Amino acid sequence: MKEFKHFINGQFVASSSSFENRCPADNKLIGTVYEAGKAEVDTAVKAANAAMKGPWGKLSLNARVALLYKVADRINERFEEFVDAEAQDTGKPKSLARHVDVPRGAANFKIFADVIKNVPTEAFRFEGPDGVQATNIAHRTPKGVIAVISPWNLPLLLTTWKVGPALACGNAVIVKPSEETPASTTLLAEVMNECGVPPGVFNVVHGFGPASTGELLTSHPGIDAITFTGETATGEAIMKAASVGLRDISLECGGKNSALVFADCDLDKAVAGTMRSVFLNCGQVCLATERVYVERPIFDEFVSKLAEAANKIKVGPPDDTEASMGSLISQEHQQKVLGYYELAVEEGATVVLGGGVPDMPDDINSGAWIEPTIWTGLADGARVVNEEIFGPCCHIRPFDNEDEVIALANDTAYGLGASVWTENSSRAIRVSEQLEVGMVWVNCWFLRDLRTPFGGAKQSGIGREGGVHSLEFYTELKNICIQL
Numbered sequence: 001m002k003e004f005k006h007f008i009n010g011q012f013v014a015s016s017s018s019f020e021n022r023c024p025a026d027n028k029l030i031g032t033v034y035e036a037g038k039a040e041v042d043t044a045v046k047a048a049n050a051a052m053k054g055p056w057g058k059l060s061l062n063a064r065v066a067l068l069y070k071v072a073d074r075i076n077e078r079f080e081e082f083v084d085a086e087a088q089d090t091g092k093p094k095s096l097a098r099h100v101d102v103p104r105g106a107a108n109f110k111i112f113a114d115v116i117k118n119v120p121t122e123a124f125r126f127e128g129p130d131g132v133q134a135t136n137i138a139h140r141t142p143k144g145v146i147a148v149i150s151p152w153n154l155p156l157l158l159t160t161w162k163v164g165p166a167l168a169c170g171n172a173v174i175v176k177p178s179e180e181t182p183a184s185t186t187l188l189a190e191v192m193n194e195c196g197v198p199p200g201v202f203n204v205v206h207g208f209g210p211a212s213t214g215e216l217l218t219s220h221p222g223i224d225a226i227t228f229t230g231e232t233a234t235g236e237a238i239m240k241a242a243s244v245g246l247r248d249i250s251l252e253c254g255g256k257n258s259a260l261v262f263a264d265c266d267l268d269k270a271v272a273g274t275m276r277s278v279f280l281n282c283g284q285v286c287l288a289t290e291r292v293y294v295e296r297p298i299f300d301e302f303v304s305k306l307a308e309a310a311n312k313i314k315v316g317p318p319d320d321t322e323a324s325m326g327s328l329i330s331q332e333h334q335q336k337v338l339g340y341y342e343l344a345v346e347e348g349a350t351v352v353l354g355g356g357v358p359d360m361p362d363d364i365n366s367g368a369w370i371e372p373t374i375w376t377g378l379a380d381g382a383r384v385v386n387e388e389i390f391g392p393c394c395h396i397r398p399f400d401n402e403d404e405v406i407a408l409a410n411d412t413a414y415g416l417g418a419s420v421w422t423e424n425s426s427r428a429i430r431v432s433e434q435l436e437v438g439m440v441w442v443n444c445w446f447l448r449d450l451r452t453p454f455g456g457a458k459q460s461g462i463g464r465e466g467g468v469h470s471l472e473f474y475t476e477l478k479n480i481c482i483q484l
């Protein structure tokens with residue numbers, strides 16, 4: 001039985017309260033997770049602040065960059081351990097963890113080490129009307145102690161996406177992983193120690209959100225900024241906590257993302273891409289497509305091709321090498337998604353595929369399994385078309401022209417991502433420019449260049465991270481004006 005302890009000031013420590021960690025693919029107990037209370041959070045915050053004043057705060061940029069490269073290399077050396085940790089905690093296929101989660105976990109350290117080395121700051125030469133002259137030089141300093149609050153869907157990927165740039169910029173971090181997925185962040189703590197990251201620079205406190213570790217951490221006055229990924233409602237709570245003491249926030253929140261499929265698309269590419277965008281990670285990706293709009297002349301063909309492809313998805317446990325879809329994260333989430341499956345029928349949907357729980361072998365039958373599901377025929381105002389479900393499902397609706405589909409895609413409180421499928425590049429740009437989202441993928445989806453801005457419009461978030469945008473958040477930019 002495993003024990004997931006906090007990692008504070010370079011030491012693994014337990015606390016008085018704990019909870020179970022179960023694998024959602026078979027509901028078997030993985031181990032015990034300790035819940036950090038006020039004392040542990042306080043110690044972690046003190047350790048992180050002390051680290052900022054110690055050798056870490058004085059480490060040269062080159063030394064910091066070398067250390068982050070070492071961390072990335074060590075993740076790759078312990079690659080299969082991270083794969084196992086991620087797959088057990090989430091129920092996702094190991095093949096997925098090998099292709100997406102763990103490689104990105106390592107890349108997030110290297111890329112941001114490179115960014116910090118290569119991004120210049122601005123300088124202005126000033127000449128006043130009275131002949132006074134000055135040179136202005138911008139200078140970046142770390143922001144301080146950053147709280148990183150992570151979700152469960154891509155635990156290592158999304159935690160390191162914040163920790164990588166935060167450390168590259170010279171900050172100290174306290175990570176609060178999701179209560180559902182403590183394993184990969186705990187393993188990352190071991191890696192930090194193995195690589196010689198100084199005590200207090202990287203800390204982990206486990207626990208829940210409201211009235212628990214998450215709230216204690218985000219409301220702690222010793223935290224200088226909070227970076228959060230998760231639900232919009234949680235983002236609102238964190239924003240309130242951050243307002244005390246005017247701490248900076250970066251919020252990456254929910255989505256109800258659309259795919260716009262035009263009749264002039266390459267249909268096979270659009271079907272294959274939509275298969276990924278709807279069903280990858282059992283639909284538990286913030287960028288996942290839940291609303292598909294297809295131009296009427298190809299509507300029937302698109303629906304039948306997507307259903308045919310989705311019908312071939314093999315659902316299975318992490319070790320099943322033929323399975324392309326795992327379980328949902330928990331039985332609680334399974335009930336939520338099933339609730340939407342029932343609601344879709346009540347709201348008048350035609351169920352093209354799925355809509356229930358698959359029959360699984362006895363030994364894993366208590367896992368959080370769910371069928372890939374496709375609906376048509378819902379009204380635009382239906383809750384299923386408007387609320388984030390976070391499961392392997394989508395509604396497909398026909399449209400007749402560009403203006404109509406842009407209005408449909410934008411008719412949502414969210415604004416995270418969209419994908420546009422067309423072989424007409426003028427249309428691709430024209431449509432993309434009008435979509436009220438942070439990211440548009442044309443003839444692809446979730447193709448990530450980590451130098452590009454990532455984040456959401458409307459209720460999908462505040463701020464952008466990625467490349468230089470991460471530096472904007474994780475550093476304080478100071479102007480030094482030198483009169484000549």
Ligand code: NAD
Nearest residue numbers: 151152177178208209210214215230231234252253254286
């Ligand atoms: P969640 O908001 O329930 O939890 C995320 C984290 O916040 C967890 O660690 C949780 O313990 C913590 N938390 C909850 N309440 C808190 C509080 N009051 N104070 C401090 N911490 C608190 O989200 P989830 O269910 O883990 O993840 C799924 C959601 O995340 C979906 O809505 C999805 O769209 C979103 N998400 C967004 C992105 C993005 O980049 N925009 C990426 C991944 C997931």
Ligand code: 6OD
Nearest residue numbers: 153161284285286287448
């Ligand atoms: O690729 C990324 O950097 C990123 N933040 C992905 C988010 C996926 C959401 O589930």
